[in-house]
Amino acid sequence: xxxxxxxxxxxxxxxxxxxxxxxxxxxxxxxxxxxxxxxxxxxxxxxxxxxxxxxxxxxxxxxxxxxxxxxxxxxxxxxxxxxxxxxxxxxxxxxxxxxxxxxxxxxxxxxxxxxxxxxxxxxxxxxxxxxxxxxxxxxxxxxxxxxxxxxxxxxxxxxxxxxxxxxxxxxxxxxxxxxxxxxxxxxxxxxxxxxxxxxxxxxxxxxxxxxxxxxxxxxxxxxxxxxxxxxxxxx
Numbered sequence: 001x002x003x004x005x006x007x008x009x010x011x012x013x014x015x016x017x018x019x020x021x022x023x024x025x026x027x028x029x030x031x032x033x034x035x036x037x038x039x040x041x042x043x044x045x046x047x048x049x050x051x052x053x054x055x056x057x058x059x060x061x062x063x064x065x066x067x068x069x070x071x072x073x074x075x076x077x078x079x080x081x082x083x084x085x086x087x088x089x090x091x092x093x094x095x096x097x098x099x100x101x102x103x104x105x106x107x108x109x110x111x112x113x114x115x116x117x118x119x120x121x122x123x124x125x126x127x128x129x130x131x132x133x134x135x136x137x138x139x140x141x142x143x144x145x146x147x148x149x150x151x152x153x154x155x156x157x158x159x160x161x162x163x164x165x166x167x168x169x170x171x172x173x174x175x176x177x178x179x180x181x182x183x184x185x186x187x188x189x190x191x192x193x194x195x196x197x198x199x200x201x202x203x204x205x206x207x208x209x210x211x212x213x214x215x216x217x218x219x220x221x222x223x224x225x226x227x228x229x230x231x232x233x234x235x
Contacts, residue, residue, distance in 0.1 A: 002030060002031065003031075003065055003066045004028045004029060004030055004031075004063070004065075004066075005029050005030060005031045005032075005033070005064070005065055005158065005159055005187040006027065006028065006029040006052070006062075006063070006064060006159065006187070006189070007027075007028050007029075007061075007062070007063040008025050008026060008027040008028075008048075008051075008060065008061070008062050008063075009026055009060055009061040009062075010024050010025070010026060010059075010060040010061070011024070011025040011026075011048075011051065011058055011059070011060035011061070011062065012024055012025075012058050012059045012060055013047060013051065013056060013057075013058030013059070013211075014058075020211055021044050021047040021211050022044050022047055022048060022051075022058060022211045023210065023211040023212045024060075024212065025044070025048060025060070025211070025212070025213060026213065027206065027213065027216075029187060029189065030187075031065075031158070031187055032185065032186075032187055033187055033188070033203075033204060034181075034182075034187075034188040034190070034201055034202045034203060034204070035188065035189050035190070035202055035204045035205070035206060036190045036191075036192060036197075036198040036201070036202035036204070036205045036206065036219065037049075037189065037190065037191040037192070037206050037208060038191075038192065038193070038195065038198060038205060038206070038207055038208070038234060039207055039208035039209050039232065039233070039234070040209060040232065040233030040234070041233075043208040043209050043210065043211070043233075044208050044210075044211040044212075045163070045191035045192075045208055046086075046163050046191060047211075048191070048208070049083060049161045049162075049163055049189065049191050050083070051069075052064075052069075052081050052083065052159070052161050052189070053069075053074075053077055053078045053081040053082075053083055053161075054069055054074045054077060054078065055083070064077050064080055064081060064158075064159065065080065065158065079108075079155060079157070080157055080158045080159060081157055081158070081159045081161060082152035082153065082155060082157035082159065082160050082161070082186075083152070083161045083162075083163075084148055084149055084152050084160065084161070084162045084163065084165065085148070085163055086163045086164040086165075086167055088136070088141070088144035088145050088147065088148040089144075091148040091151050091152075092136040092137070092144060092147060092148060092151070094136070095135060096132065096133050096134065096135060096136070097123070097128060097131050097132050097133070097134055097135075097136050097139075097147050098119060098123075098132040098133060100136055100147060100151055101119045101122055101123060101132075101147065101150045101151050101154050102115050102116075102119050102154070103151065104151060104152075104154060104155050105118055105119070105154055105155065108155070118154045118155075118156070119132075119150075119154060121154075122150040122151075122153045122154040123147075123150050125150070125153055126146040126147070126149050126150045126153070126180060127146060127176075127180070128143065128146050128147055128150060131143065131147075140173070141168050141169060141173065142169050142170070142172070142173025142174075142176065142177065145165060145169070145173075145177060146177070146180070149162075149165075149180075157186060158186060158187060159186060159187045159188075159189065160184065160186045160187070160188050160189070161189045161190075161191075162181075162188070162189070162190050162191065162192075163191050164191060164192055164193065164194075165177055165181070165190065165192065165197075166178070166192065166194045166197050167193075167194075174194075174197070178197055178200050178201060181197075181201045182200065182201050188201070188202070190202055195223060195229075195234065195235075198219055198223065199219060199220075199223065202219055203218060203219055204216075204217070204218060204219060205217070205218075205219040205222040205223060207222060207232060207234070209232050209233070214232065215228075
């Protein structure tokens with residue numbers, strides 16, 4: 001039997017001074033699945049993503065390809081789960097695009113030749129290979145989001161977790177990013193309000209509200225009920 005890429009059991013989390021954000025989340029994602037997390041503001045989507053590589057730690061259990069997420073396995077898990085934040089400014093800080101994408105493999109101590117090859121491949125994958133020597137702060141928002149994704153892809157993770165990847169993009173940038181996400185082979189977990197992106201990229205949708213899973217199923221089915229969408233802040 002195939003080992004799930006992600007298993008979450010009874011995950012609960014509260015922000016100080018006691019604001020509960022997740023209430024007993026249970027979720028299983030198989031390798032290669034593209035899964036959307038949708039729900040109104042405050043539903044717990046971003047909080048859930050931040051648990052997947054240990055940036056937040058609640059009560060419950062998280063397993064990545066069968067390995068429990070613990071302080072001892074944290075670095076191992078972070079090599080397998082790549083997190084892309086909503087704002088590229090949270091991930092881009094070097095003078096050039098190349099240096100930003102090379103930062104993680106340099107920090108991991110990879111050989112220079114391998115670093116150079118990985119950076120070239122990651123930039124090519126996101127269509128930014130001609131911008132390697134540019135400042136990331138002189139790029140458009142869509143280009144910055146592509147570079148931010150490359151800073152994660154360069155480490156060749158098995159799971160990609162993205163928080164509102166199309167936020168702030170114009171129609172062209174959104175379309176280009178959607179096509180890119182559709183082409184990725186990794187297990188994809190996508191937190192978004194963009195239901196059109198969900199329809200294009202994710203065959204499965206999980207609806208969160210009040211820190212709980214209230215629906216989980218095929219996207220076409222979950223998003224087919226206008227009354228349900230309206231009742232749960234999705235329309």
